Every structure is written in C-alpha cells, then in structure tokens.
Amino acid sequence: MMIVGLTGGIGSGKTTVAKLFSEFDNVAIYIADYEAKKLMNSSKTIKDKLIKEFGELAFINDALNRKYIAEIVFRDKEKLAKLNAIIHPEVKKHFEKFVKINNKKNYIIYENAILFETKSNLICDVIITVYADVNTKIQRVIARDSSTKKEVLNRMKNQWQDCKKILQSNYIIYNENLDETRKRVREIHNILTGKASIF
Structure with a gap:
C-alpha cells in the first residue's frame, strides 16, 4: 500500500487539494487534523x-x-510539542487501522499540516507539499477563522518554512489558481496510479 503524505503551511489550501484527490474512486483520504479533533x-x-x-x-x-x-x-513551542506528543501516537494507531481497511485502494492520501514536525513523513512513500504566497495564505486564514493577522503569523512561526518542506518533497502544488491546481492534481494522480502497482 502506497502512503502519500500531503502537507503545506497554514492557509496553503491542503484541504482543497485533498478534496480534489478524493474525486478519484481508487484513492482513500485521511485528514489527520480532523481525525485528531475527533479523537x-x-x-x-x-x-x-x-x-x-x-x-x-x-x-x-x-x-x-x-x-x-x-x-x-x-x-509556547514547548507546550505545542507536548500537545503533539499526546495526540500524535493515538492518531498514528488510528491511521494504521484506516490503512488496513483501505488496502484495496491504489494509494492513501495522508493529509497532515505538521507532517515533518511530527516525523510522520517517515511513514510516507511519497510526499506532496502544497504552497501559496504568504499574503494569500494570511488572507485565506483570516477569512476562514476570523483570525487576526498577528494570530496567523504566530501560527506560521510554529510550522516549518515552505522552502524546507519543498526540499524534502517529491511533488509540489502551487495553489493560487483552482484550475491550475486541479490540473496538477490530475498529473500527480496519473503518475501515482502508475507507481501504485510497485507497492
């Protein structure tokens, strides 16, 4: 089973990209943040x-x-690390069950904003990073969460910089234009579907 890590900074549009991948029948989507909230x-x-x-x-x-x-x-970065240390092991166990249930799919998209920070990249065969310009990301988060610019910037400080993620990724999606993003998702899906038979 091929595990495809999908990550990106806050406001990059990871959820939008995950939804585009979910349009393919032979792909299962796991949204780590959503599952963590439920857990x-x-x-x-x-x-x-x-x-x-x-x-x-x-x-x-x-x-x-x-x-x-x-x-x-x-x-507080230390408190954030402690929070992740409490939640991450339980999410990992939950995800392992999800993989077993969906083992007939071509691949599984594992969407996680802090994929590298929690070392979840180590369970992935392929990694996709979604990114957008900083101002675009700030505006998206303000519109979505009614956050202030200062709050968004604080949250950004606690995540890896895009350039660091990009260097360790197999595929990059520049998510500014939905049509272009959709086209890029299809391109990557076609490549991954071809590779899936190897795993």
Whole structure:
C-alpha cells in the first residue's frame, strides 16, 4: 500500500487539494487534523493526558476547549510539542487501522499540516507539499477563522518554512489558481496510479 503524505503551511489550501484527490474512486483520504479533533473528544487516554498537562479548563462540558488550548500552544513551542506528543501516537494507531481497511485502494492520501514536525513523513512513500504566497495564505486564514493577522503569523512561526518542506518533497502544488491546481492534481494522480502497482 502506497502512503502519500500531503502537507503545506497554514492557509496553503491542503484541504482543497485533498478534496480534489478524493474525486478519484481508487484513492482513500485521511485528514489527520480532523481525525485528531475527533479523537481528542472521544479518547479517554487523550482526555486524561490533556487535563493533566493543561488543567481542568482543557475541557468544558466534556468537549475539548479548543480556544483555550490554542491560546496556550501557539505562544509556547514547548507546550505545542507536548500537545503533539499526546495526540500524535493515538492518531498514528488510528491511521494504521484506516490503512488496513483501505488496502484495496491504489494509494492513501495522508493529509497532515505538521507532517515533518511530527516525523510522520517517515511513514510516507511519497510526499506532496502544497504552497501559496504568504499574503494569500494570511488572507485565506483570516477569512476562514476570523483570525487576526498577528494570530496567523504566530501560527506560521510554529510550522516549518515552505522552502524546507519543498526540499524534502517529491511533488509540489502551487495553489493560487483552482484550475491550475486541479490540473496538477490530475498529473500527480496519473503518475501515482502508475507507481501504485510497485507497492
């Protein structure tokens, strides 16, 4: 089974690219951030560890207090590392089950904003990085999350720079124009489908 890591900085449009890949029948898509959010609310192991690390305010009425945790971790790299250390092993186990269920697909897209930061690139056979101009990314996040420019820049500081990701990637998608992005996704899909038989 071929695992294709899909990554990119905040606001690069990874989710849009993942949706374009999901249009192909023989591809399974795993969105690590979405699955992590679900696990944070459903896994007792994660919940207990988060409360121990971040205090009782980490959960309100049995639901994750995302705003509270985000305010802490995006100001403190050590706390962010601790958060990832709590969540990442559980996401990894969950993903391993997903791979078994989808082992008949040509390949699996594993979309993860912090693919390199969590060393998840090591489980991938191929890596695709999505990138866009900094101003485009900032505007997208402000529009999506109602964040301030300062908040977006703080979050960007906690991620690897695009150039570092690009150097370690097999394919690059410059995501500024949807039609061009769609065309590039199809090109990469055709190459990967050809390679899938090797794995």
